Amino acid sequence: MDKVFIDGLSFAAPLYVMAMGCIFSQKSGVDNLAIEGFQGFGAFIGALVAFILMPIMGNGSQAVIYIAMLSAFIGGSIYACIHGVLCVKFRANQVISGVVVNILAVALTTFFTSAVNKAMLGQSSNKFILGIFERFDVPGLSQIPIIGAFFRSMYPFEWIIFVIAIVAWYVMYKTRFGMHLRACGENPQAVDAAGGNVTRTRFLSVMISGGLSGVGGICYAYSISANFSPSIYMGFGYLAIAAMIFGNWNILPTAAVCLFFGLAKSGGYQLCLNMGLPSNYSDLFMMIPYILTLLLLAFFSKKNHPPAAIGEPFDQSKR
Amino acid sequence: MKKVINKLASILDDKRWDSVSIPILSILLSFICISIILLVMGKDPLLAFKSFLQGSGFWPKEKYGGGNGMLTDLFSFLNILAPMILAALGFVVGFKAGFFNIGISGQMLSAGFLAAVIVGYSDLNAVIAKPLVIIIGALAGGLLGAFVGFLKHKFNIHEVVSTIMINYIISYLTGFFINGYYSDAITRSMKISGANARLTWTNVQIAGVKCNIPLGIVLAIAAAFVVKFIFDKTVFGFELKAVGSNMRCARYTGINVGRHIVISLTISGALAGLAGVTYYCGYLNTIVPRTLSSLGYDAIAVALLGNSSPIGAIFASFLITIFQTGSNYMSSTVGVAKEIASLITGILLLFSACGGYFRYLAHRRMQRIQDEWDIKDNPLRKIIADNSDERKEEHIHG
Numbered sequence: 001m002d003k004v005f006i007d008g009l010s011f012a013a014p015l016y017v018m019a020m021g022c023i024f025s026q027k028s029g030v031d032n033l034a035i036e037g038f039q040g041f042g043a044f045i046g047a048l049v050a051f052i053l054m055p056i057m058g059n060g061s062q063a064v065i066y067i068a069m070l071s072a073f074i075g076g077s078i079y080a081c082i083h084g085v086l087c088v089k090f091r092a093n094q095v096i097s098g099v100v101v102n103i104l105a106v107a108l109t110t111f112f113t114s115a116v117n118k119a120m121l122g123q124s125s126n127k128f129i130l131g132i133f134e135r136f137d138v139p140g141l142s143q144i145p146i147i148g149a150f151f152r153s154m155y156p157f158e159w160i161i162f163v164i165a166i167v168a169w170y171v172m173y174k175t176r177f178g179m180h181l182r183a184c185g186e187n188p189q190a191v192d193a194a195g196g197n198v199t200r201t202r203f204l205s206v207m208i209s210g211g212l213s214g215v216g217g218i219c220y221a222y223s224i225s226a227n228f229s230p231s232i233y234m235g236f237g238y239l240a241i242a243a244m245i246f247g248n249w250n251i252l253p254t255a256a257v258c259l260f261f262g263l264a265k266s267g268g269y270q271l272c273l274n275m276g277l278p279s280n281y282s283d284l285f286m287m288i289p290y291i292l293t294l295l296l297l298a299f300f301s302k303k304n305h306p307p308a309a310i311g312e313p314f315d316q317s318k319r
Numbered sequence: 320m321k322k323v324i325n326k327l328a329s330i331l332d333d334k335r336w337d338s339v340s341i342p343i344l345s346i347l348l349s350f351i352c353i354s355i356i357l358l359v360m361g362k363d364p365l366l367a368f369k370s371f372l373q374g375s376g377f378w379p380k381e382k383y384g385g386g387n388g389m390l391t392d393l394f395s396f397l398n399i400l401a402p403m404i405l406a407a408l409g410f411v412v413g414f415k416a417g418f419f420n421i422g423i424s425g426q427m428l429s430a431g432f433l434a435a436v437i438v439g440y441s442d443l444n445a446v447i448a449k450p451l452v453i454i455i456g457a458l459a460g461g462l463l464g465a466f467v468g469f470l471k472h473k474f475n476i477h478e479v480v481s482t483i484m485i486n487y488i489i490s491y492l493t494g495f496f497i498n499g500y501y502s503d504a505i506t507r508s509m510k511i512s513g514a515n516a517r518l519t520w521t522n523v524q525i526a527g528v529k530c531n532i533p534l535g536i537v538l539a540i541a542a543a544f545v546v547k548f549i550f551d552k553t554v555f556g557f558e559l560k561a562v563g564s565n566m567r568c569a570r571y572t573g574i575n576v577g578r579h580i581v582i583s584l585t586i587s588g589a590l591a592g593l594a595g596v597t598y599y600c601g602y603l604n605t606i607v608p609r610t611l612s613s614l615g616y617d618a619i620a621v622a623l624l625g626n627s628s629p630i631g632a633i634f635a636s637f638l639i640t641i642f643q644t645g646s647n648y649m650s651s652t653v654g655v656a657k658e659i660a661s662l663i664t665g666i667l668l669l670f671s672a673c674g675g676y677f678r679y680l681a682h683r684r685m686q687r688i689q690d691e692w693d694i695k696d697n698p699l700r701k702i703i704a705d706n707s708d709e710r711k712e713e714h715i716h717g
Contacts, residue, residue: 033419033479082669090676095419096623100672103620104665111658124656235483238421242480283495283609290484290491297481298474 004267005149012262013158014219018240019247019254020168021212026249027172028205029185029309033098034083035213036237037105038076042214043221044109045075047128047228048116054131062134069157069218076214077207079105084206088199091313102237110230127229133157133222157219164212169251181205185307188314198314213237246297248304264289325688331681338626341677345670346638352666360655367653374648375641388528392644398519400640401535402427402598406618407625407632408539408546409460409590413478414627415550416583417563418471422482423591424615425489426463430456430592431599432493432509432606436501439512439600448515449534452596460592461585463489468584472577478584486611494609502608509606518601535597540633542590547629559583594618617643620664624671639664 018035025032046068053064082104086097110126117125138151172178180196184205188198220236221228243261247254268285330340354364372378376392383391406423413420434455438448463485470476503510514521520532550556561569562579570576598614599606621639625631646660 086669086672090673091679092672092675096672099616099619099623100665100668103616103661103668107658107661107665111656111662114656114658235487238479238483242483245477245480280495280498283491283498287488287491290487294470294476294481294484294488297476298470301475301477304475304477 001146001270002149002152004263004270006153007266007269008259008262008264009150009158010155010223010262011265012258013155013161014216014223015236015240015243015261016216016255016258017161017164017219018213018216018237019244019258020165020251021209021216022241022244023249023251023254024168024172024181024205024212025209026244026310027185027307028181028202029188029307029312029314030083030087030202030206031094031098031311032083032206032209033095033238033241034080034101034105035209035240036233036235037098037102038080038083038210038213039217039220039237040109040232041079041105041217042072042076042210043217043228043232044113045079046072046214046218047130047221048112050130051116051120051128065131065133065222068130068222069160069215072214072218073211074214076217077211079214080207080210081203083210084203087206087313088202094311094313106230106233113228113230127227129227130222132226155219155223157215157222161215161219164215165251165255168212172251177201177204182307184314185309188309189316189318192314192316202314213240216240242293245304245306246293246300249306261289261293264292325684328681328684328688331677332685337678338628338631341674342624342626342631342671344677345674346667349663349666349670352670353663356662357653357655362653362655367649367655370649370652371641371645373652374645377641380648383528386529388526390525390528390530394530394532396640396644397536398531398533398602399644400636401533401539402594402602402614403618403621403636403640404539404633405535405542405590405594405597406615407622407636408542408629409587409594410619410622411625411627411629411632412546412559412583412590413587414622415563416559416579417566418478418580418584418587420464420467420482420584420587420591421479421616421619422463422467422485422588423594423618424611424613425482425486426460426588426591427595427598427615428493428606428611429463429489430459430595432496433459434516434596434600435509435512435606436496438516440510441516442513443515445515448513449518452516452518452600453538453593456592456596456600457589458592460595461589464588464591465581465585467588468581471584472580490609490611493606497606497608503605506605508608511604512600516600517604518597533597533601535593535601538593538597542593543629543633546590550629591615617664620668624668626674638667 018039021038022032022035049071050064050068053067057064079101083097083101086092086100087094113128114124114126117123117128133155135153135155137153141151142148144151172181180191180201183191183196184198184201191198191201216236217232221232225231239261243257244254247257265286265288268288269282272282272285327344331337331344333340350368357364357367369378373380374392375396376389376394379389380392383389406427409423409426410420434452437455438452441448443451467478467481467485470481471478497509501509518534520534522529523532524530550560558569558574559579559582561572561574562576562583566576569579594614598612617639621635622632624639625633625635642660642663646657649655649659650657
């Protein structure tokens with residue numbers, strides 16, 4: 001039972017930070033299917049930095065991981081500029097731009113991972129071997145029965161993401177920038193009339209979106225797979241988009257959705273193990289979170305409302 | 320230099336040709352970009368492009384293995400081209416009606432799996448088995464598409480979310496059955512289906528070389544023209560486009576929007592299903608469990624590169640598939656990792672996404688030239704223009 005909570009949380013947290021990235025972009029009126037590409041590229045930059053630093057700072061050093069996370073944030077947000085330029089400046093179709101950015105990310109990262117490996121180690125391999133985060137128990141809280149499992153053998157990134165979530169919520173709902181951002185998604189002309197800069201706000205929010213997704217990507221690279229390889233493009237970015245739509249484009253409900261997702265995923269897996277079924281039955285249990293999501297969506301989707309101006313390039317001359 | 324740019328702008332701004340000239344400009348620009356990358360890496364771009372053509376059978380190679388020839392390469396190129404065109408068409412139909420069907424991979428997988436299970440292991444006559452495979456493929460994909468449309472219409476579930484969920488579900492579900500019941504002991508993938516059900520004739524001798532002849536390519540080209548006909552010449556196609564461009568407006572004009580949502584996604588799914596059977600029961604003859612083919616996502620790129628028109632999809636598939644099939648041979652002759660093929664795809668897409676911006680730039684430039692001409696020709700306009708300048712200044716100073 002403990003295992004369900006521990007694994008569930010460690011899957012949900014990176015998913016949540018990606019979903020938050022998606023919220024930032026979509027709330028500002030820029031449709032964002034590029035989360036998958038952002039997280040992969042961010043993770044690539046983070047892994048590259050870690051790969052270069054590891055021989056210098058020692059293999060077991062945990063400091064490398066935090067530097068990698070920071071570089072994943074920066075790398076993701078710089079890569080997001082492509083999406084920003086295409087959508088905000090060039091007024092390209094935002095859905096198309098998202099797909100382009102995804103495909104380009106897969107291509108660039110696979111190509112450069114092989115190239116860097118060849119140049120640095122002299123062997124052709126398409127992955128960077130990374131370490132893994134050290135898990136820890138939160139003293140005190142982990143002793144609470146049942147719920148305490150949430151605080152047992154945690155990855156540090158779960159706490160980092162928790163802090164990011166609070167900051168993101170504050171920025172989105174309590175600051176001037178957040179106000180402008182949300183207004184850009186509903187009625188950009190009004191923001192323009194009130195003296196705000198729609199182009200800059202949208203561009204910034206796409207960059208934030210890329211950065212947050214990059215953090216999500218590097219967390220997956222450091223927890224689930226312990227390396228960076230093209231297998232990072234497993235579709236978790238799309239899953240984050242689904243979580244965001246399910247959470248009705250709001251930061252708090254999306255957290256619940258992601259947690260639900262993580263718990264359903266790890267729960268299904270543990271259920272299969274406990275029932276002592278042959279290993280190929282695990283496939284059937286892995287379907288559970290997706291089927292549940294479809295069912296729940298059927299009940300809750302009616303009153304969903306996306307930001308009004310989403311997908312539309314900003315045109316100053318329109319009303 | 321200025322003259323050249325003006326000439327270019329006038330070509331790009333021409334309404335009759337801009338659906339051709341702008342993609343060509345994008346493609347040229349991306350070729351230049353790719354050549355620069357190759358030059359930076361110290362490779363010969365011309366040799367690389369030639370190798371891509373050689374690898375996909377459009378240019379003779381220096382030497383061939385026993386029994387192989389240029390036709391072998393050309394037919395294996397057509398073999399992968401067929402599912403690519405069909406999948407891209409599937410996306411086009413959805414996209415024209417305003418839906419973003421990223422469930423193509425899942426629809427392909429389910430169609431291929433069902434066809435292989437129902438027909439692939441039977442000993443039906445090939446004359447019955449092959450059409451049956453095609454029908455099952457279209458039905459399986461179509462039903463899945465209809466389900467997505469139903470969810471969208473009845474419960475307002477965004478098609479991006481539902482197709483992603485269905486992709487995962489299908490991949491696990493087929494994985495379960497393949498691992499449990501149809502697994503090959505050695506390869507761990509699905510047992511190969513019989514030659515009677517396969518949509519590719521293997522090892523046919525043509526002009527002394529062995530070829531795998533795909534039936535799917537005929538199907539794909541025919542499907543492209545059918546889709547074009549539906550959109551250009553029928554009321555139904557017009558209504559679909561109306562739903563795609565403005566759903567509310569379509570509803571006010573009396574179009575039954577719900578029905579059109581379901582039907583368009585059904586057609587989209589059926590085409591994806593056809594792509595699935597030509598891919599899994601034609602090009603390949605097996606299914607690797609729990610893997611969605613990346614072709615379903617590439618097809619989206621192809622459709623967008625082809626300006627989401629059915630005929631454009633054929634040309635775009637051609638271009639992208641040349642790079643993807645030729646990459647192996649190119650990697651052996653030039654010595655660049657074959658992942659560069661997807662990099663090329665990405666760059667091509669990047670420039671084609673900028674197409675609208677190129678059009679806008681050209682239009683603006685032409686308008687400026689027009690304005691200059693007007694002022695030069697017409698003395699009265701010149702006076703007005705000067706006055707308006709003065710007025711502007713007054714406005715600023717005042």
